[in-house]
Amino acid sequence: MASRRKFVAGNWKMHGSLADASALATAVSQGVSGLDNIDVVVCPVNVHISAVASVTQSTSVKLGAQNAHPAESGAFTGETSMAMLGELGCQYAIVGHSERRQLFGETDKAVAEKVEAALQQGITPILCIGETLDEREAGHLEKVIHAQLGEVLARVGIDALSKVVVAYEPVWAIGTGKTASPQQAQEVHAMIRARLACDNADIAASVQILYGGSVKPDNAADLFSQADIDGGLIGGAALDADSFTAICQAASAL
């Protein structure tokens, strides 16, 4: 089996002041220093990125954005391009988070365009996919996952997936305190890898697939020790440096 590095990303969403973001970045950088066998990424709001970059640039913590517009520039009031985020030091961008899909109407097609735009700028997209509770209960889990992945594969091709991190985030587990059980999550991670393997087995074996949805220090090790789970995309627990550090330590210890 391919050996994949564990990867932990914190999605700070629209929380905190500028001072809070700098303080959190400082505490996280100190907390995870020395955990050299994993990738650690923090994703502040766009207007906090520069301040966080000045804290993280001399550390092992990498920076990501939470969203971006697919165009390089243009008349898109209020939007920010991948290129602009790259200039600020972002090496990653979350793309297609379920909040973007549900609250801002992002379609699978729009998400695929953003993946392509990120790759064109040398930014690694953290591609979020996942089903709602209704979709799961109606037996549409595989169909939804395949559609979300399929749109991206059709746009950028399987080879590009070697430069993508996938995050499986069941919508019903995000911010709800309801975590998918390690077995439930593993089942979908294996399904994702199997879908990618239909196009290229080597790439499928090397892609980092994160789990997201109410990951906490006390469930991280169980989730991350599953065969196809390579780490986590952390929301609520990423806002507390001690919790986020503990999750990173769990990933590092595996």
Ligand code: PGA
């Ligand atoms: P949560 O969020 O950890 O608060 O459930 C995860 C996410 O939205 O990426």
